[in-house]
Each structure stands twice: as structure tokens, then as C-alpha cells.
Amino acid sequence: MAICVPARNEAAMLPGLLAAIAQLSGDLGALDVCIHLDDCRDGSAALLDQLAPTLPFRLTVAQGGRDGPPNAGAARRAAVAMGLALLVDGEGLVFTTDADSQPRRDWIMAGRKALIEAEVAAGRIVRTHGGNDPQASRIEHYYDRLHRYRRSIDPVAWEARDTHHFSGGANIAIRASAYRMMGGFLPLPSGEDARLLDDAARAGLRVRRDGAMVVETSSRREGRIAGGLAGLLLALDRGEPPRMADPRAAAWQWRAQAEARRGFAMIDRVDVRLTLGERLGLTADHILGVARDCPNDEAFAMRVVPASPDHKAMISLCEAEDILTGLETEWREMAA
Incomplete structure (x- = not known):
């Protein structure tokens, strides 16, 4: 060691x-x-x-x-x-x-x-x-x-x-x-x-x-x-004043990574690739090509999901905290 x-x-x-x-x-x-x-x-x-x-x-x-x-x-x-x-x-x-x-x-x-x-x-x-x-x-x-x-x-x-x-x-x-x-x-x-x-x-x-x-x-x-x-x-x-990335951009990416992770085991199904491709703005063939180069669902989720197309502006810490509170509340209500 x-x-x-x-x-x-x-x-x-x-x-x-x-x-x-x-x-x-x-x-x-x-x-x-x-x-x-x-x-x-x-x-x-x-x-x-x-x-x-x-x-x-x-x-x-x-x-x-x-x-x-x-x-x-x-x-x-x-x-x-x-x-x-x-x-x-x-x-x-x-x-x-x-x-x-x-x-x-x-x-x-x-x-x-x-x-x-x-x-x-x-x-x-x-x-x-x-x-x-x-x-x-x-x-x-x-x-x-x-x-x-x-x-x-x-x-x-x-x-x-x-x-x-x-x-x-x-x-x-x-x-x-x-x-x-x-x-x-x-x-x-x-x-x-x-x-x-x-x-x-x-x-x-x-x-x-x-x-x-x-x-x-x-x-x-x-x-x-x-x-x-x-x-x-x-x-x-x-x-x-600190400037932060809008947490909604990260939230979009992480939700998409969760979906990609779940879909990896079924990636040979055309409907799975089409659904994921529509979510990510990619073709089904592109999705399959990335999956074939990945050893597991972690690699696939990290590689196939692009950055969020929205919420690119930097915001204040106060704004970021408030937005995150809203995201947390929304998730708790969905999970309840």
C-alpha cells in the first residue's frame, strides 16, 4: 500500500x-x-x-x-x-x-x-x-x-x-x-x-x-x-458573489443517466433504443453503437447522456439553493 x-x-x-x-x-x-x-x-x-x-x-x-x-x-x-x-x-x-x-x-x-x-x-x-x-x-x-x-x-x-x-x-x-x-x-x-x-x-x-x-x-x-x-x-x-451552474441542468442529465442505466440490459430491443434516443436527441443506431463499446451500465450511462440542452446560464448561490429545494421537494412527492 x-x-x-x-x-x-x-x-x-x-x-x-x-x-x-x-x-x-x-x-x-x-x-x-x-x-x-x-x-x-x-x-x-x-x-x-x-x-x-x-x-x-x-x-x-x-x-x-x-x-x-x-x-x-x-x-x-x-x-x-x-x-x-x-x-x-x-x-x-x-x-x-x-x-x-x-x-x-x-x-x-x-x-x-x-x-x-x-x-x-x-x-x-x-x-x-x-x-x-x-x-x-x-x-x-x-x-x-x-x-x-x-x-x-x-x-x-x-x-x-x-x-x-x-x-x-x-x-x-x-x-x-x-x-x-x-x-x-x-x-x-x-x-x-x-x-x-x-x-x-x-x-x-x-x-x-x-x-x-x-x-x-x-x-x-x-x-x-x-x-x-x-x-x-x-x-x-x-x-x-459565487456563481453556480443551474441545478436543473444537472437534474436533467442525472435523470437521463438513470434511464440509460435501466435500459442498458435491454439495449438489443429497438423500442428501448428508440425511447432513449428520443429522450437524448440521438438516433437508435447511435445509442446501440455507444452501448456496444461499454462494459456495463455505468459506462453506458456516463458516456451516452449529453449535457443538458437547457439551463446553461450561471446563477447566484441563492437562486441555485432555491431551485434545488424545489427539485428535492418534487422528488419527495413523486417518491411518496
Whole structure:
């Protein structure tokens, strides 16, 4: 088992991360912690050399450097490659987190349990001193509600009862075989974590968002990449009103995915293809062509359903919350 961490000038945060990993509970077996130093110039390498002999696990450190701006995806991909190389026979579990984060004591145990049900598990991310950022907490609560609504209209057997919306690389666990099969983290400047989860679902892998897997991360405003949490917090500090995608667009897509999931087992029937094609604005032949390339109903649902043709405008958080409340009420009345 390997814990893989990209780091860029994180000498101040790395001791806290390593201390938290040292306190992880359960039988961890042969645990490797792999840290990829991404063009670090703050003494991180020397610090890790000093700490390594004091740690109850094997620490492997590699240094990378490049010209140009930081690339979160490339750094995380390099960190995971280090971990994969150390797994016995290349098999096992890979966990990834961030250098400014600290997993809770039962993180590995919760991740192992989650990966019994799925190939990929995304855990909950809790901001340190999050109470100081009520607007950010409100946004997170909204997205949690939105994801729970998704699973109410498109339930899957592998989802956690305590589910959430988070898809951050600070808290992901994955089977090594699944990671290799799908090609791993892409070298994107940002968003590589959400892309991995999306690619996994499109490949037909089970992605579980499990609230029992918890990592605490910093609420700092000095981020290492553009478009990250620090940038959001800074924007909120400046009083910039958050703009959200209209939840009706997501609701349309998720209802269609539920219909596609149900129809996959009967996709050889012309009437099923015609009905689904009419719903999605696609021909029956197109529906069949996509289905033939899909290993299961998850891959089919994720691949065949396009984005909603309506509700493309961005709206305020208040508007999004009100619309979601209406969608939730409508669903409860239909399910009653």
C-alpha cells in the first residue's frame, strides 16, 4: 500500500502531514509514503532527509523540476508512479493526499472498507478552521445536497450512505489495477482529480464518495496552483458573489443517466433504443453503437447522456439553493 503526495515548497506543512500519517490506526502492513517534490526551492528535500529515520514507515522522495508554471496533474501523476513502482507485484491500494493536509487516524481503514465496494473512493475534505469561512461552508453544503439529490434519482449500489460531493486529490483511494487500466491522473494544470473520477466512471469503474474517509486540509489563501481552493477563498474574501451552474441542468442529465442505466440490459430491443434516443436527441443506431463499446451500465450511462440542452446560464448561490429545494421537494412527492 502506498500514500502518494505531490509537494511544491511545502516545508512548513510536511512535518504535520508525516506526523498524521505516523498516527494512522489499524494494521497498515508494508506502508510506503512517496513524496514528489515539484520544483521545490524551500529546503523540503533536506527536511525530509532529516525526518526519514524517525518515521515508522518507509519514506521515498523524488525531486522533479521544470520550466513554466506549476502543473498539479503532472506532479500527482509522478507521485503515484513512485507508489506503483513499490507495490509488491504491482498490486495493492494507492492513496493520495496533499502536503498541506492531514488524514484522520482511521483514514486507511475507511479507505480499505470503501474499496471493497468500489474501485475508486473519494473521501470527504474538511477545511481546518472552516468555521471562519461561512460562505465557503455554505457552498460545500449546497454541493453535498446536490450530490445526495443525484443519488436519490440515480441510485447505485456502491455509493456510501454518508455520501458527499468532494472529488479532491487530497483524499482519493484507488486500486492499483484500476488506476493503470484507466491511465491515471492526466498532466492537467488543475482539475486532474475530478477528471480522474469522471474518467473512472466512463470506464465503467465504481466510484464511491465516502464520508467516512476524512482528510483535513488548510484554509490558506496562498495556493500552489490557479483555480484551487485558495483562489476560491480569496475570491470570497473579496466579496465576489459565487456563481453556480443551474441545478436543473444537472437534474436533467442525472435523470437521463438513470434511464440509460435501466435500459442498458435491454439495449438489443429497438423500442428501448428508440425511447432513449428520443429522450437524448440521438438516433437508435447511435445509442446501440455507444452501448456496444461499454462494459456495463455505468459506462453506458456516463458516456451516452449529453449535457443538458437547457439551463446553461450561471446563477447566484441563492437562486441555485432555491431551485434545488424545489427539485428535492418534487422528488419527495413523486417518491411518496
